[in-house]
Structures are given as C-alpha cells and as structure tokens.
Amino acid sequence: MKSSVITFPGSNCDxxxxxxxxxxxxxNKMVWHNDNELPKSDLVVLPxxxxxxxxxxxxxxxxxxxxxxxxxxxxxxxxxxxxxxxxFQILVETGLVPGxxxxxxxxxxxxxxxxxxxxNKENAYFKNLNKxxxxxxxxxxxxxxxCTKDQxxxxxxxxxxxxxxxxxxxxxxxxxxxNGSIKNIAGIFNKEKNVLGMMPHPERMIDQSLSGxxxxxxxxxxxxxxx
Amino acid sequence: xxxxxxxTLKKDVLDPQGKVIHQALDGMGFENISEVRQGKYFEIDVxxxxxxxxxxxxxxxxxxxxxxxxIENFKIIETQ
Numbered sequence: 455m456k457s458s459v460i461t462f463p464g465s466n467c468d469x470x471x472x473x474x475x476x477x478x479x480x481x482n483k484m485v486w487h488n489d490n491e492l493p494k495s496d497l498v499v500l501p502x503x504x505x506x507x508x509x510x511x512x513x514x515x516x517x518x519x520x521x522x523x524x525x526x527x528x529x530x531x532x533x534x535x536x537x538x539x540x541x542f543q544i545l546v547e548t549g550l551v552p553g554x555x556x557x558x559x560x561x562x563x564x565x566x567x568x569x570x571x572x573x574n575k576e577n578a579y580f581k582n583l584n585k586x587x588x589x590x591x592x593x594x595x596x597x598x599x600x601c602t603k604d605q606x607x608x609x610x611x612x613x614x615x616x617x618x619x620x621x622x623x624x625x626x627x628x629x630x631x632x633n634g635s636i637k638n639i640a641g642i643f644n645k646e647k648n649v650l651g652m653m654p655h656p657e658r659m660i661d662q663s664l665s666g667x668x669x670x671x672x673x674x675x676x677x678x679x680x681x
Numbered sequence: 682x683x684x685x686x687x688x689t690l691k692k693d694v695l696d697p698q699g700k701v702i703h704q705a706l707d708g709m710g711f712e713n714i715s716e717v718r719q720g721k722y723f724e725i726d727v728x729x730x731x732x733x734x735x736x737x738x739x740x741x742x743x744x745x746x747x748x749x750x751x752i753e754n755f756k757i758i759e760t761q
Contacts, residue, residue, distance in 0.1 A: 511749055518746065547749070554751045561697050600694065602751060634695070 455480050455680050457497040460525070462487045462516045467502035467538065467655065474657035475499070478673040487519040496680050497534045498525060500541030502593075502655060512555065512596045513543030522548060534578055534680070535649045539594055542641070542651035551644050551651045552609060553601035558594070559634025565593040567666070568632060570617040570640050570654055571624045577647035578679045579616070579672075587624040588617075588668040590654030592632065592640075597653040599635035599642070606636065616641035616650055684727055684739045685758045686747060689720035694752045723747060724760070732759050 457480040461468045468484065475482040475497075483493050487505075492498060506515035516522070522544075529535050529550050537545035545551045558564060571587050572580050601609065609615060618626045618638040631638045633653075641652025659669030690696050696718050703717035725742070729735040736757050743755040 510747070514746065514749070552751075554749055556695065556752065557697060559695070559697060561701065598695075600752060605751070 455496045455677055456494055457482045457499065458485045458492055458495040459483075459499045459501055460485050460487060460521055461501070462503070462505035462519060462544075464505045464507055465501050465503035465540070467540075467657065470655075470657045471499050471501045471538070474660050474669065474673055477660060478670070479677050485521060487516065487521050489521050490524065492521065492524045492528055495528070495533065497536065497676075498528055500525075500535070500537040500544050502539030502541060505540055505544065508596075511543075511547065513540060513545075513547040516540075516544045517547035526550065529644070529649050532646065532648050536579070537649075537651040538655055538657070539592075539597075539653055542653055543596065545649065545651040550649045551642050552605045552614070553599055553642065555596045555653070556598040556600050556634075557596050558598050558632075563593075563595045564597070564632050565591075566632070567591050568640070568654060569620050569622050569624070569630070570652075571620040571626055572617055573615045574613050574643070574647075576613075577616075577643060577650075579650050579676060581675075581679050583671070583675050585668070585671060587620060587622065588656075588672065589622075589659065589666050590656055590668060591658040591665065592654050594633070594653055597633045597635065599633075599639040599653075601636065609642065612645050614643045614645065614647075615639055616643050617652060617654070682727060682730060682732060682735050683760045684725050684735050685760045686723045686725065686739055686743050687720060687756045687758065688723070688743070688748045688753050689756075690718055691752055691754055721747075735759070
C-alpha cells in the first residue's frame with residue numbers, strides 16, 4: 455500500500471507520521487509542498503505542525519500550496535486523505551471538509567492525552583475496528599471546531615462526525631471537551647467519507663513504552679481496510 | 682492605489698481574545714465598554730488607478746484568502 459505525507463514549511467509531525475505509516479506496512483513517500491503532482495498513492499496524509507508559522511489563519515497559506523491542487527483532485531476522485539491537527543486546519547481551509555478551527559476556548563495551548571469516541575464505522579478509516587473509544591494525543595492552540603448552524607445540520611444529516619472528545623468510557627460531555635469544539639467534535643469527514651480531518655494524533659500512540667497502543671490499533675486496521 | 686480591508690469575526694462567533702482584552706480594559710478603569718471584538722486590518726497597494734477595479738481585486742483577495750467566510754466578514758475601504 456502506498457502512502458504520501460506532504461511536508462509544508464513548518465510541518466513538524468511529518469516524520470512521525472512517516473515512521474508510523476512504515477511501521478504498519480505502508481510504502482510511504484515524503485512529498486514537498488512545492489511539487490506539482492502527487493505520486494501514486496492509496497492514502498495521502500497532511501501532517502501536524504505549524505505550516506507557514508500559522509500566518510493569517512492556521513492552514514490558510516498551506517491550503518494554497520502548489521501540491522494542493524493535486525491533493526484536491528485526488529480527494530475529488532475518491533482518494534483517501536487524512537489531515538491530522540494542522541493537516542485538519544489545512545483541510546478546512548481548502549473546503550474539503552466543512553467548518554473551521556478557532557482558537558481554543560480558554561486561550562491555552564493544550565498538550566495531553568484525550569479519549570475519543572468513534573461515531574461512524576462505515577468508512578475506510580474505522581471500519582472493522584473492535585474498539586469504540588481510543589486514546590490519542592492532542593497538542594494544539596487552534597482546535598476549537600466551529601461551523602454554522604446550517605453546516606452543522608448538514609454534517610449531522612450526512613453522518614459526517616468522525617470522532618468526539620469523551621472520557622475513557624465513551625461518555626461525551628462538556629467536561630471532556632478540551633477546547634470548546636461544537637458538540638465535542640474532534641474529527642470530521644467530508645460527505646463521501648474519503649477525507650478525514652482530526653485534531654488528535656494517532657501517530658503519537660504507536661509504542662506502548664513511549665505512549666500507548668491505540669494509534670497502532672488504528673493504523674493496523676487502516677492498512678487492512680485499504681488492502 | 683492603496684486599498685484597505687478590515688476583517689472582523691461574525692457576530693455569533695466566539696472571540697475569546699476580544700473578551701480578555703475587554704476584561705483587561707475594564708481592569709484598567711475603562712469601564713464604559715459593552716463589548717470588544719478583535720479583527721485584522723490589511724493595507725494593500727494595488728497597481729491600479731481605477732478605484733472600482735482596485736477595490737474589486739481586493740474583494741476577490743478577501744473572498745479567496747484574506748477572510749474565511751465561515752467565521753469572518755470583510756469591509757473594503759479605499760484609502761488613497
């Protein structure tokens with residue numbers, strides 16, 4: 455299975471993602487933001503970081519990078535694209551997934567482990583996962599998911615919410631919402647469910663001795679789903 | 682000619698920074714404030730002498746990059 459990770463100026467989780475993808479069997483290529491064409495890929499990842507120093511709005515400059523036209527075309531042809539953290543911010547700026555990510559409600563940079571509840575398993579990312587609650591890591595300043603009322607209705611009608619912030623038992627309540635996101639939303643799909651944007655970092659949870667194993671569970675399942 | 686654009690958050694979008702600034706101003710003795718909203722200001726020198734055309738170019742920029750229309754409004758002002 456072939457994957458591509460796009461590196462923007464200021465990306466800093468690109469190599470972590472490379473390590474994670476290779477560990478679970480992807481033949482991964484790093485792709486520079488200024489390239490014209492994506493290599494042939496089964497999965498494209500927009501990694502976390504601070505692309506373009508978060509100038510203007512997080513992800514806004516990266517969303518206009520040269521490679522993004524090819525990424526958008528890939529999404530439109532049904533290709534799997536996953537945006538993590540800053541990658542999620544880039545996805546909303548391209549319009550591939552609805553909404554925006556605002557500054558965290560309490561104006562603090564949050565760096566901690568969180569639990570997320572999967573809402574929808576009828577997609578290539580979560581299909582066949584035998585867990586409903588996963589422990590991932592978040593590290594962001596702008597992760598406060600926001601969308602208009604009309605967008606929210608559309609998102610709910612189309613089952614586009616991918617994951618919610620919750621507690622270890624999967625309870626979705628305000629007290630487990632780290633950043634003020636509408637409805638505890640931590641990740642969202644496009645209508646067709648081939649594009650996934652999420653704030654949590656599964657690639658930081660691939661080693662029991664360093665962090666946890668829920669990222670491993672996610673990636674192992676993902677590559678099996680794509681095969 | 683120079684054209685300016687002011688980007689502000691839409692009314693129903695939470696502005697925590699504006700809130701904190703409001704609190705700070707309040708603490709400094711500026712008590713006669715009902716709300717503070719923070720925004721962005723751009724000054725763009727467009728190589729165009731026709732104000733209508735220059736404004737149209739900046740409007741296009743606002744729609745495509747400078748503002749995110751999900752959360753922000755923009756206003757264009759001709760400055761020179």
